[in-house]
Amino acid sequence: MIGEYDVKKQICEIGRRIYDRGMVAANDGNISVKISDNEFLCTPTGVSKGFMTPDMICKVDINGNVLQANKGLKPSSEIKMHLRVYKQRPDVKSVVHAHPIYATSFAIAGIPLTQPIMPEAVISLGCVPIAEYGTPSTDEIPDAVEKYLENYDAVLLENHGALSYGDSLMTAYFKMESLEFYAQLLYTSKQLGGPQELSDSQVQTLYDLRSKFNLSGRHPANLCKADGSSCSAAKDNAQVSDNDVSAIVAEVTKRVIEQLK
Numbered sequence: 001m002i003g004e005y006d007v008k009k010q011i012c013e014i015g016r017r018i019y020d021r022g023m024v025a026a027n028d029g030n031i032s033v034k035i036s037d038n039e040f041l042c043t044p045t046g047v048s049k050g051f052m053t054p055d056m057i058c059k060v061d062i063n064g065n066v067l068q069a070n071k072g073l074k075p076s077s078e079i080k081m082h083l084r085v086y087k088q089r090p091d092v093k094s095v096v097h098a099h100p101i102y103a104t105s106f107a108i109a110g111i112p113l114t115q116p117i118m119p120e121a122v123i124s125l126g127c128v129p130i131a132e133y134g135t136p137s138t139d140e141i142p143d144a145v146e147k148y149l150e151n152y153d154a155v156l157l158e159n160h161g162a163l164s165y166g167d168s169l170m171t172a173y174f175k176m177e178s179l180e181f182y183a184q185l186l187y188t189s190k191q192l193g194g195p196q197e198l199s200d201s202q203v204q205t206l207y208d209l210r211s212k213f214n215l216s217g218r219h220p221a222n223l224c225k226a227d228g229s230s231c232s233a234a235k236d237n238a239q240v241s242d243n244d245v246s247a248i249v250a251e252v253t254k255r256v257i258e259q260l261k
Contacts, residue, residue, distance in 0.1 A: 004035060005054060007035060008041060008055075008057040010033075011052070012052045015031060015049035015050060016050050018031075019049045020050060021180075022100075022101060024049050027047055028098070029043075029049050030078050039061065040062070042058050064079055077137035078137060080142050081145060082095040084149075088146060088149045091167055091217070094169040094172040095172060096173055097162070098162060100176065105187070107157055107158055107161065110158065112128060113186065117182075117185060119198075121178065122207070123210045130156040131144040131145045131148055131157050133160065151218050152219075152220060153217040162180075207219075
């Protein structure tokens with residue numbers, strides 16, 4: 001079994017990855033890993049995810065009480081959001097929160113990622129909803145996210161960012177990567193005249209493939225099968241207007257310029 005120190009090193013490595021990929025800026029974002037039923041390692045507040053060292057990683061219990069933190073450090077202010085995920089999803093072992101440019105732009109524009117445009121995204125993520133806006137570090141965000149935890153492994157946070165979670169740290173991180181890639185492809189295809197969406201039957205075939213792959217986690221396909229419907233209703237509600245696209249373009253341009261300063 002992997003030791004606690006090694007988990008801390010892994011958290012630092014994923015922190016560097018999300019920082020180097022531009023998924024966070026400055027001290028943004030947070031990462032956590034469940035190491036026992038009542039112990040969770042998490043990134044500290046006020047520290048860049050690209051420059052963390054294992055000794056900076058904090059430990060809390062399921063209620064957010066600090067079990068270990070070196071002098072001058074304290075757990076991320078968003079730990080409440082992470083702990084809500086763990087409480088509602090016993091299968092989850094890690095949570096990643098970041099501000100990837102394209103996915104966050106969709107969240108800011110109020111547009112969920114529900115258009116089926118490539119097999120990998122349909123199989124790994126399915127539809128990605130938007131949790132209503134909440135004030136950071138309060139219970140508002142955990143409350144908004146909770147309603148989506150049962151059927152999704154990735155959620156956009158309105159005017160905030162994105163959240164992904166899985167049965168391992170790498171799974172949670174890869175879902176964040178996939179989420180951002182999906183958002184970037186959708187954004188780019190809209191600039192080329194609009195994406196050619198997969199048909200309902202093609203989506204259903206991919207959902208069937210997913211079940212054969214025995215992939216871990218939750219997926220909207222499970223919800224669709226449970227109530228006998230498809231995701232077409234959600235897809236129909238996701239039509240994007242020219243104003244929506246303009247809003248995304250403006251926000252992405254602004255964030256890219258900020259990153260280059």
